[in-house]
Each structure stands twice: as structure tokens, then as C-alpha cells.
Amino acid sequence: MTGELDIRETAEGVEVRVHVQPRAKRMEIAGTHNRALKLKVVAPPVDDAANHAVIGFLASVLGVARSSIAIAAGAKSRDKTVRIRGLSPAQFLARLEPRRIPHAVQNLWK
16 A cells, blocks of 8 residues: 555556546546545446446556456446556556646655
8 A cells, every 4th residue: 555545566566446436527537535546437337338438547547558457346336446467556656647636646746
């Protein structure tokens, strides 16, 4: 675990707790929620649309392939555990773009 965010290192990469707010106006990282990274996604929570949006958004932000990201737990819940292969916790935090992230998450870099 790192700072205010629950990040676990695994043999293949990292697992991060994520809280998803579906049907948002835009896709963004919106801070933290109970030690989870809060993501707002435009997709509705129907037919795995929100899960696919989470995977695509994180792949884009982190600069990794979509196939490197999987929902490890919570596929039918707003609270999920996301597994990202090939990144260490430090690399995960470094690849988040501080200029696009609210103040609550920017504190992780200090």
C-alpha cells in the first residue's frame, strides 16, 4: 500500500483498488474513495460496458496494452480490484499524470 491509495505488488505487476462512478459526464480520475482510485466513466453499468471503459481508460493513462489490465475482483460492483501486469507500484504512480488528477491524488507524489 502506498500513501492514501491501496496498491499491492504481485508477482506479475500490481493490483489496485478502484471505485467506479458510471454514467459520468466525462472519463477522469476523480481522486480517491476509501483508499481506492476513483474513476468516472461515461459508460453505463450494463453488459460490462463500464468494466471495458475502466480497462480502456487505465490502459490509455498508463500507456500499457488493454490485454495487460484485468478486473481481478468486483466485476459487478462499483468497488473493483484491477490487476495490471508489467508495472511496479512506483511505475504505476509515476505513469498517472499529476496535471490531470485532482489534489487528493496529487498528494501521493509528495
